[in-house]
């Protein structure tokens with residue numbers, strides 16, 4: 001049986017599934033219930049100077065039948081007294097000495113940092129996470145993402161913390177920045193033991209069309225909040241990859257956060273360099289029980305692939321994530337429609353003709369509504385397969401054209417910047433674009 005236990009920058013946990021700092025880690029009651037359900041660690045709801053929260057706090061994007069495809073909040077750090085939280089951290093550690101309890105912290109001055117670090121260490125926290133990510137409320141007071149967006153300030157505070165802390169320190173980064181490597185490098189320079197990302201993305205969920213106030217509405221007003229949940233996973237994966245590939249950052253373990261809901265999501269984060277995982281929205285949606293399937297799925301995956309421990313496959317996808325200029329320009333795929341599976345909705349035709357490359361035609365007969373691929377026009381963009389509502393009905397087939405692989409970089413080195421009309425490229429002579437007047441053929 002593979003071993004799920006991890007040692008993340010010195011923080012030990014029975015498995016890599018940790019609750020991210022947020023409502024599920026508000027109290028000792030919740031954290032103990034979560035550990036009982038199988039979670040390996042918990043990052044406590046951020047502790048700091050006392051604050052007051054507003055009523056009406058969350059908003060969500062319900063995409064068609066999917067509730068909470070994206071989620072947002074305008075909640076601040078914990079509004080519970082520090083002493084209660086410290087007491088409960090102590091209680092949790094008494095009952096679960098082998099689980100990871102990480103205290104998320106956000107304060108302002110050096111003295112406050114030193115004091116709160118002492119407090120949580122005395123309470124028995126196994127590690128500290130620095131919340132430099134919150135994009136609402138706290139940043140207006142010079143904390144949260146206001147620090148995460150200023151590498152020099154971030155480095156300075158990490159430096160203070162590293163001098164004061166005896167337990168491992170994780171720096172949590174904000175995605176609200178143009179280049180995630182900048183705060184990543186600042187965390188490394190400050191001496192952080194590890195990084196975690198992503199915190200939430202600055203967002204407005206929508207506007208109420210009667211009151212003209214943004215959601216979530218607080219007495220007819222609203223404010224930007226932090227976006228998270230399944231919709232943000234691609235952004236989080238990309239940022240994790242950026243840090244995991246960087247030569248001056250990759251020595252720090254990465255805790256991957258953002259839209260994780262299933263064991264598959266977890267594996268993707270690990271393959272891109274994460275060695276622990278944090279989950280918030282999925283727990284708020286489905287409860288602590290989701291960890292059971294996540295653990296079972298991860299174990300099965302590891303068994304199938306022959307991995308004994310998590311570290312066996314951390315970052316294994318990284319060599320395959322390259323720059324565009326290194327992609328093979330001579331690789332070609334074309335769409336194929338399975339006649340048996342096609343339900344004749346012709347969505348692929350509409351999408352391709354209006355939104356892409358005019359490589360699908362509908363045949364004028366009334367017997368069949370199954371469209372046909374015009375191979376010579378198909379650039380292999382995948383759009384038809386993506387819009388098709390039937391699983392595996394449209395697939396992309398590789399066409400081996402017997403042409404040697406070539407990249408943009410190689411051609412540029414040879415002084416030959418490629419164009420669509422290069423004969424030695426699989427793109428060949430470019431696809432046929434209909435004449436403008438043909439657009440009017442459906443006019444009555």
Ligand SMILES: Cc1cc2nc3c(=O)[nH]c(=O)nc-3n(C[C@H](O)[C@H](O)[C@H](O)COP(=O)(O)O)c2cc1C
Nearest residue numbers: 020021022046073131199228229258259279280281
């Ligand atoms: C309601 C809510 C409150 C949150 N509070 C905190 C917090 O106090 N500290 C923190 O570092 N992150 C906080 N987060 C961010 C999460 O820890 C996490 O980084 C983010 O939600 C992305 O993960 P997810 O997609 O699994 O939710 C909060 C998120 C939500 C939804």
